[in-house]
Amino acid sequence: MTEFSQLGLSPTTLKAVADTGYTTATPIQEQAIPVALAGRDVLGIAQTGTGKTAAFTLPLVDRLSTGRARARMPRAIVLAPTRELADQVAESFAKYAKGTKLTWVLLIGGVSMGDQVAALNKGVDVLIATPGRLLDLFERGKMMLNGVEIMVVDEADRMLDMGFIPDIEKIFKLTPPRRQTLFFSATMPPEITRLTAAFLKDPTRIEASRPAMTADTITQYVVRIPTSDPKAKRTALRALVGREDVRNGIVFCNRKSEVDIVAKSLKQHGFDAAPIHGDLDQSQRTKTLADFRSGALKILVASDVAARGLDIPDVSHVFNYDVSHHADDYVHRIGRTGRAGKLGQAFMIVTPADDKSLDKVLKLIKMDPQELVLDGIDFAAIKDGPARDDKRSGGRERTGERSRSRSRSSNAPAAEPSEVAAVAAPQPAQAPAQETEAPRSRSRRKARPEAAAVEVAAPAPVVVEAVETVEAVETPRAPRPDRAERPDRADREPHLLQSDRRGDRKAAKDDTQRQGVRGFGDDIPAFLRRPVVVRA
DNA sequence: AAAAAAT
Secondary structure, three states, X not given: OOEHHHXXXXXXXXXXXXXXXXXXXXXXXXXXXXXXXXXXXXXXXXXXXXXXXXXXXXXXHHHHOOOOOEOOEOOEEEEOOOHHHHHHHHHHHHHHOOOOOOXXXXXXXXXOOHHHHHHHHHOOOEEEEOHXXXXXXXXXXXXXXXXXXXXXXXXXXXXXXXXXXXXXXXXXXXOOOOOEEEEEEOOOOHHHHHHHHHHOOOOEEEEEOOOOOOOOOEEEEEEEOOOOOHHHHHHHHHHHHHHOOOOOEEEEOOXXXXXXXXXXXXXXXXXXXXXXXXXXXXXXXXXXHXXXXXXXXXXXXXXXXXXXXXXXXXXXXXXXXXXXXXXXXHHHHHOOOOOOOOOEEEEEEEOHHHHHHHHHHXXXXXXXXXXXXXXXXXXXXXXXXXXXXXXXXXXXXXXXXHHHHHOOOOOOOOOXXXXXXXXXXXXXXXXXXXXXXXXXXXXXXXXXXXXXHHHHHOOOOOOOOOOOOOOOOOOXXXXXXXXXXXXXXXXXXXXXXXXXXXXXXXXXXXXXXXXXXXXXXXXXXXXXXXXXXXXX
């Protein structure tokens, strides 16, 4: 266990760290901070959630705190793949640059350029940006990049997926060769290796092994349904959400269009749900996320824009409306719950069409999630029924399911304990999940006797066949700091662009609540707490 | 099969 005080950070920076309540550095922080402070390049192979953001923010703050920015001459750049992730980095700066005179600006698309340009004109130390807006502003002559001393690239492999590599390369070339580079990627595909070979100088490679399985704080379930009919899937989803004691949950869909449809459907059925994906207005994205963080919104229906990196502590449920096509995404999605030492539940709706994707997921997580059977839904009837959408129809789907789920919908006082906990009797290794031969009929058969018992106990619309079998991995968890120890938002440097994007009091309060949970040890899934290998 | 990002 390494304390932050051993890493060579200045007293001012250490004070800011102490104010967050954390004392122990994560493996990636422990390795990267001294190297970065020495001015050397870092190649960090690490996932989100390893404490990576602080691993580059702290040395960045420390190294920059002595100088002063000049107009249109930023001294550092942090590049992130999505607007929301860039915003999170900005929040991290707000915490750690507290005792300094450093300024930063968030340069992302979807918001007006006015404030961004004003900040650049005034002179700002750090640009926290998505590549598109940064280049746009550069091409408009709003800043020079030849004064850049440090460049950070976060989630490089995701940038590759998103086609940003040419932009990143362009930005590298606009900065002076003598700059220091801190480069982070979860994986090292050839294209990324090429980039690091071209732009990093004798980097210290720091590696935290990538997740092969999911955290012990997440209980996973598979919910098989016999059809991939969207209406049937929505019915299954509502039954699931309705029967769970959902404090707050994220529903992931594979497509943006599906996100909209599912959010609308949930709303029409009385659930407190809102969509988030990349086609929505940035103001709406920001507001929805803020509402979800503050607890004002219970159910976030999301594309994979929200799968990675987003740090929302204390999400009680993740529902995979679709199975991710990429197994990695599944791990990231369910990683939104079971954070900060809390328990989380993750459900995945699986249709016969999802077999291939499911196989990939199961192979990656190296376990068979418990199978949960939704009873009392006549899927055949839904499929063969009137071809209307579920809105406003008086169809069977609705009468069959809605009335029963209503009492436990997210709008109902969610006082009852989770059904799963109540019903799940330990049912050791013979769980049939991995057999592909007709697992459904077998599950149902086994579920029936319990069904009777459950429905007597509570009027649940579904029957559960569930076992607690998640692999336990030992995780030391730092305690969440007391409310009193968390820094007050008012103490921080004013965030240059926050006023524009979320100036209301509620959002500010929400930000304060987020303090102290981001970026450090209490939030690290067990599977990420593996030894770190350093090669000079 | 998709999503993400400058407009």
